[in-house]
Amino acid sequence: MKLAFAILILCSAFLQTNPDAGKILEKVDYNMTSDTQIVESDMVIHGRRNSRTVTSKGYSKGNDQSFTEYLAPDREKGTKMLRMDDRLWIYSPATDRTIQLSGHMLKQSVMGSDLSYEDMMDDRKLIEMYDAKVIDEEEVEGRSAWVLDLVAKVDDATYEQQKLWIDQERFVPLKEEMYAKSGQLLKRVTLSNVERIGDRWFPKKMNYKDVLKDGEGTDFIVKSIQINPEIPDYIFSKASLKK
Template sequence: MKVAVAIFFIFSSLISFAQEASEIVRKADEKMRGSTMRTEMVIRVFRPAWSREMQCKIWMKGNDQAMILITSPAKDKGIVFLKRKKEVWNWMPVLERTIKLPPSMMSQSWMGTDFTNDDLIKESSVVEDYNHTIIGDTVIRNRSCYIILMIPKPTAAIIWSKVIVCIDKEDFLELHSRFYDDDGRLINTMNSYDIKMMHDRIIPTRFEMIPADKKGQKTEMIYKSVLYNKPIDDGFFSTEKMKTLN
């Protein structure tokens, strides 16, 4: 009887820790997204021999709808990405053609950066598609953080075998993330900087993605402006709207 009771309490504790970890990830995700989000950002790509910059506008509604418009440079201006639930489209104004992206494209580089299509378009959900476990604590830039292990659920189409994230305990800011492939190798590391008040909340405003095996290479994503929780009609997220954005 005592053994059974002990097993029950151990099992209950494991469930409690898993629920706590999932709640921390959910709060961090909601902190960055809100119910809706409109943002303008600069993306800078750094390579050993060159660098380039692009600017874009992003609209998001919940976890299921997103639109990204490239506004510069001139050669990329007007390119649009649309996500609705698990489906993703790309509008190419030069070709006057809308292309539906297959799931296999989610692991590919987004616009030649070190972010994947999934990083920007968020086909997968860090809340719904992973199991979460708190595995420790750390301090990042004077902020006490949870270390959380995220393992994809068996039914989720995830490009990573695991992700380790460090989330600030006070403001639920994701400050550091490491992404691993199916062989357990570190592929990318993301760090977050420049914590500021943007609209109605404190968030990191500069994100740096660094590939593990490509020396001198990284991509920065910098928020210029953010507007949270302003209504966006569902009809905005349509393949027809992609062709008229500005």
Template sequence: MYSISLKLLLVILVLLLQSQPSAREIVQRADDKVRGKSNQGEMVMRIVRPTWQREIGLKSWQKGKDLGMILITSPARDKGTAFLKRKREVWNWQPSIDRTIKLPPSMMLQSWMGSDFTNDDLVKESSMVEDYEHTLAGDTVIDGRPSYKIMMTPKEEAAVVWGKVINYIDKKDYLQLLVRFYDEDGELVNTMKASDIRMLGGRLLPARLEVTPADNPRNRTIIEYRQLAFDVPLEDGFFSIQNLKRIK
């Protein structure tokens, strides 16, 4: 009887291990859900400071992990400013000076449009899946949702800006609920919190992302999605420097 019970226990353990996705698979599923094969969105970004606020309208297009574009639609002084990502290269079109600037890797950690997001955050220059090693670091509950805690450390050859990322992903729907970004010295830099979970483009996703800098918690930047569509037809040629200047 002891032998049979032991064998049964081993079988149960094997089945449990097989049903448990790896840390990389969890991050991959969360990433796939928010990207799709392609996507197109409209959103508002609010930069909140103790004495003032600023609101910026945005449109975005993305195809796979290598192609992306963001257009500023408001306010008037920034309207037409656009950002293009092609693989590891990022360009910025500034209509006010009629100039396209290629952003060097050293600028990826700098503020994007004066917000608490970095250039890397908005154009997704680094890949959460490919550029990091992933380790399950336990379970927790975020806003009532049982979640995985995943430690992400950059691969030796990866050109990334973060020294470490801790990612909290919902177990049921693979929603990225909370992300903490650390520098190379292990100091917390930014915390990104997701909320307002609802249907967007036929998928259950957070419609609100809020970033708070660790060194100034009175500051925050909020992105709220107004519209999001997935698997829209986008040709690779759409993501060109020429189109960057005329996209509307």
């Protein structure tokens, strides 16, 4: 009886120290994604000499429809972006023209930030794109975190490999690293200001750093977020670009 109890304790300890990476990703996906979202945000782009802030309101539905309208500054006000599946259209009020971006153009920087159009478009769940395994445990800003190694299992993932530090209590990423197929580190993301929203935890500040560029990166700051609101279908149409 004592032996059986000791084996049970050892198995329990093993499961706690070697958690299921797939189940961790499922909980992360629940926190970070939803059927629909409406987000008001500031994107603070830190340049070599100064910083500038771009304010926007974004709508998303599923992982293949999104619409963003830029509200400030005046130079960017009225610019709109529409994504439908793997297609992206951008409307510029200065020229009253709509252009479609595709292919290598999606790797370009969004308004001089450390985010590419690909970064903004890829809203799919991690569990659908990556095979994962827990490789370590570390402390990040005083929080215990599992370190996960992710390898793409789909051909069209923006990054072939990722490394995530996942808060063990709240199941949100605290740090991310994105790698090319060659193994070269491309970007780092630091996530903070984690808040409870209903039954989810969500980081309301994310610093994106393109390691191939100088500077302090780009802060994406969530000012407000609505989880699973009703969004009219007309929002996700080309007609909405010029309204």
